[in-house]
Amino acid sequence: PTPLFDPRPALMGIRYIHFTIQGRQSDTNQVGSKPEPFTMDSPVLRNFNCSLPELRHLFPGCSSHEELYNLSINQTDLFWGTLARLRLRWNRDFQQVSDCNMETGSFRWFLGGQLNVSVNCVDRHKEKDPSRVALIWEKDEPGQEERVTYGELYTLMNQVSNVLKSQGVQKGDRVAIYMPPCPLAVASMLACARIGAVHSVVFAGFSAEALASRINDAEAKIVITADQGVRGGKLIELKKTVVTAVEKCPTVQTILVAKRTGNPVVSSPLDIDLDEAMVKESGECEPAVLDSEDLLFMLYTSGSTGNPKGIVHSQAGYLLYASLTHSLVFDCKEGDIFGCVADIGWITGHSYVVYGPLANGVTTLLFESTPTYPNPGRYWETVQRLKINQLYAAPTAIRLLLKYGDEHVEKYDLSSLRTLGSVGEPINVEAWHWYNKVVGKEKCVVVDTWWQTETGGICISPTPSAPGSEIRPGMPMRPMYGIWPAILGEKGEELKGNDVTGALCLKKPWPGMARTIYGTHSRFLETYYRPFNGFYFTGDGAVRHSDGYYQITGRMDDVINVTGHRLGTAEVENALGQHPSVAESAVVGYPCSDKGEGIYAYVTLKDGFVADAKTEAELRGIVRQKIAAYAIPDVIQICSSLPKTRSGKIMRRILRKVAADETDNLGDISTLADPAVVEDLVARHRTLK
Ligand code: PRX
Numbered sequence: 001p002t003p004l005f006d007p008r009p010a011l012m013g014i015r016y017i018h019f020t021i022q023g024r025q026s027d028t029n030q031v032g033s034k035p036e037p038f039t040m041d042s043p044v045l046r047n048f049n050c051s052l053p054e055l056r057h058l059f060p061g062c063s064s065h066e067e068l069y070n071l072s073i074n075q076t077d078l079f080w081g082t083l084a085r086l087r088l089r090w091n092r093d094f095q096q097v098s099d100c101n102m103e104t105g106s107f108r109w110f111l112g113g114q115l116n117v118s119v120n121c122v123d124r125h126k127e128k129d130p131s132r133v134a135l136i137w138e139k140d141e142p143g144q145e146e147r148v149t150y151g152e153l154y155t156l157m158n159q160v161s162n163v164l165k166s167q168g169v170q171k172g173d174r175v176a177i178y179m180p181p182c183p184l185a186v187a188s189m190l191a192c193a194r195i196g197a198v199h200s201v202v203f204a205g206f207s208a209e210a211l212a213s214r215i216n217d218a219e220a221k222i223v224i225t226a227d228q229g230v231r232g233g234k235l236i237e238l239k240k241t242v243v244t245a246v247e248k249c250p251t252v253q254t255i256l257v258a259k260r261t262g263n264p265v266v267s268s269p270l271d272i273d274l275d276e277a278m279v280k281e282s283g284e285c286e287p288a289v290l291d292s293e294d295l296l297f298m299l300y301t302s303g304s305t306g307n308p309k310g311i312v313h314s315q316a317g318y319l320l321y322a323s324l325t326h327s328l329v330f331d332c333k334e335g336d337i338f339g340c341v342a343d344i345g346w347i348t349g350h351s352y353v354v355y356g357p358l359a360n361g362v363t364t365l366l367f368e369s370t371p372t373y374p375n376p377g378r379y380w381e382t383v384q385r386l387k388i389n390q391l392y393a394a395p396t397a398i399r400l401l402l403k404y405g406d407e408h409v410e411k412y413d414l415s416s417l418r419t420l421g422s423v424g425e426p427i428n429v430e431a432w433h434w435y436n437k438v439v440g441k442e443k444c445v446v447v448d449t450w451w452q453t454e455t456g457g458i459c460i461s462p463t464p465s466a467p468g469s470e471i472r473p474g475m476p477m478r479p480m481y482g483i484w485p486a487i488l489g490e491k492g493e494e495l496k497g498n499d500v501t502g503a504l505c506l507k508k509p510w511p512g513m514a515r516t517i518y519g520t521h522s523r524f525l526e527t528y529y530r531p532f533n534g535f536y537f538t539g540d541g542a543v544r545h546s547d548g549y550y551q552i553t554g555r556m557d558d559v560i561n562v563t564g565h566r567l568g569t570a571e572v573e574n575a576l577g578q579h580p581s582v583a584e585s586a587v588v589g590y591p592c593s594d595k596g597e598g599i600y601a602y603v604t605l606k607d608g609f610v611a612d613a614k615t616e617a618e619l620r621g622i623v624r625q626k627i628a629a630y631a632i633p634d635v636i637q638i639c640s641s642l643p644k645t646r647s648g649k650i651m652r653r654i655l656r657k658v659a660a661d662e663t664d665n666l667g668d669i670s671t672l673a674d675p676a677v678v679e680d681l682v683a684r685h686r687t688l689k
Contacts, residue, residue, distance in 0.1 A: 109317035121358035155283035160191035162281035171196035203345025208244035292316035302568035310518030321512025326356030376404035424564030456512025504542035505535035560589030575626035581609035590659035600659035611638035
């Protein structure tokens with residue numbers, strides 16, 4: 001098919017600089033060949049891993065990456081419909097590929113289709129080879145890894161499914177999972193998928209209060225946890241946190257507790273020992289037959305206002321998008337060992353530790369430790385020992401390891417690595433080069449991947465692209481198939497052409513996109529589809545460079561990115577506001593070389609309270625108690641008042657400048673009710689340095 005029009009005028013001018021990467025496939029070997037006729041039982045279905053030549057085999061009218069991209073945009077239903085039939089196992093074929101409306105925020109994919117995600121992630125690989133390794137659990141102590149085959153994962157998943165059923169969990173019920181990365185956490189997620197329950201994984205670093213508010217918002221019936229976590233040589237009291245949280249959660253009927261350390265921990269009348277309960281259950285559980293648009297999971301993420309939102313993903317579209325991006329962006333094939341070191345409590349863990357790799361039948365890593373435990377060589381020693389082929393990590397960890405020096409990397413044989421990925425925040429050029437040279441020995445493909453909890457999978461990344469295409473340091477560059485980025489200006493106008501900066505929006509629906517915010521579709525619409533009518537607004541700013549490549553400039557709203565974790569400044573303000581001494585607070589991010597962004601809190605105290613070390617310690621403590629350790633402000637500046645306009649609005653622009661040390665360039669302060677406040681702010685800021 002000929003593209004109807006080029007959706008990327010900006011990319012027309014791209015020069016693909018061809019060079020040969022040793023051992024990589026040429027993309028010319030399938031030109032002109034015809035695809036085999038497709039049937040649901042075709043062997044190609046079972047073996048398909050969707051590299052560029054294979055995509056061209058499927059869409060034979062396309063002879064280049066650009067033509068494929070154009071097809072994915074102009075003939076969306078043809079593109080996604082073909083891939084959905086080929087990559088997923090269906091109980092019933094779908095009748096319509098998509099029914100999407102950017103005005104109402106209604107998105108449905110693969111209508112009429114029925115399938116089960118757990119069957120796609122486990123059963124079909126177990127049928128082929130039950131002894132293939134599905135999971136490598138890289139425990140906190142190096143050298144203690146445990147392998148779980150697809151056959152074993154099948155049994156574990158079914159046993160957990162049967163335990164959930166015996167506890168009365170039914171299709172559509174919500175199950176909270178508060179566990180670090182471990183095989184039972186994966187089995188629990190898949191068990192929910194198997195019986196049609198909706199999981200809500202809560203990062204196991206969140207406090208009891210944060211956990212309780214997420215459980216209550218989802219009205220979860222069950223919480224699955226472990227006795228303790230082990231990370232960086234320290235014990236984490238998971239069960240204790242759950243017991244405290246559940247006191248405030250009337251909907252929870254059962255706490256399933258897996259054994260990690262076996263140490264005695266606080267108990268509750270709702271407890272059931274998960275390991276014991278599993279032994280009593282069968283290792284077979286009939287998978288529920290689910291509609292494409294039934295809910296698969298929800299995952300809470302921060303926005304600029306209010307409480308964290310439960311982003312909802314559904315079955316077929318999410319799985320297709322996670323699995324396709326996983327194989328194409330990382331060049332991940334059967335037999336590979338994929339090492340994503342993210343926690344399963346974040347979207348990266350959902351899409352690229354669990355669903356993407358398992359749907360593709362590869363071996364996936366569950367990393368329980370930290371980048372520096374027991375020493376800063378931990379990632380590299382793990383890569384050598386497990387022969388990891390693709391590593392996917394956060395820039396904050398890369399920057400940290402860079403500082404420790406090259407000797408920690410050079411000790412190890414990293415020749416198994418082919419792709420190095422980064423995600424979560426912009427990767428600075430220095431860190432990118434270090435990753436490329438010192439870790440990748442300039443032989444790996446380095447991919448800075450941009451995406452979000454809401455997008456389900458990677459949306460902008462240097463790959464897929466024509467083999468040998470150039471890769472620029474520090475930017476995600478190219479849109480994924482089916483992703484059509486747009487840059488919008490201040491007045492909501494689309495900025496066409498290159499060399500433009502503005503709000504990053506996506507112009508076309510894609511299968512992996514979020515469907516709603518749990519319980520509040522109006523907030524979903526307001527947040528993502530109202531700011532720019534007809535577009536999905538990402539919340540990020542971006543530049544489209546002169547050559548058409550995209551670079552992310554950072555959040556445009558009051559969300560900050562701390563060590564790759566997304567945090568709403570309003571959440572921290574709400575927590576601070578609960579301390580009896582606090583009259584008012586305003587929290588902003590500031591550039592921080594280690595963490596990406598640091599957290600700077602300006603606080604005014606009520607009369608009668610003094611700014612002393614004890615108050616500051618209590619303020620830090622309350623943030624830890626209400627949210628999590630990563631949300632604790634780096635700087636607390638107690639001040640006499642905050643800069644406000646005459647109408648009483650806090651001028652955050654000034655607070656950001658002061659926090660960033662840009663005090664010579666504060667801009668127009670004439671609209672402030674009391675411009676003298678600024679002098680005081682700057683003077684106090686200087687004393688903190
Ligand atoms: O600001 C962007 C930043 O992380 C945000 C999404 O956060 P979250 O939903 O927690 O998902 C993180 C993992 C996918 C984005 O709005 N972000 C993510 N990746 C990048 C990035 N910023 C710059 N470059 C990236 N590669």
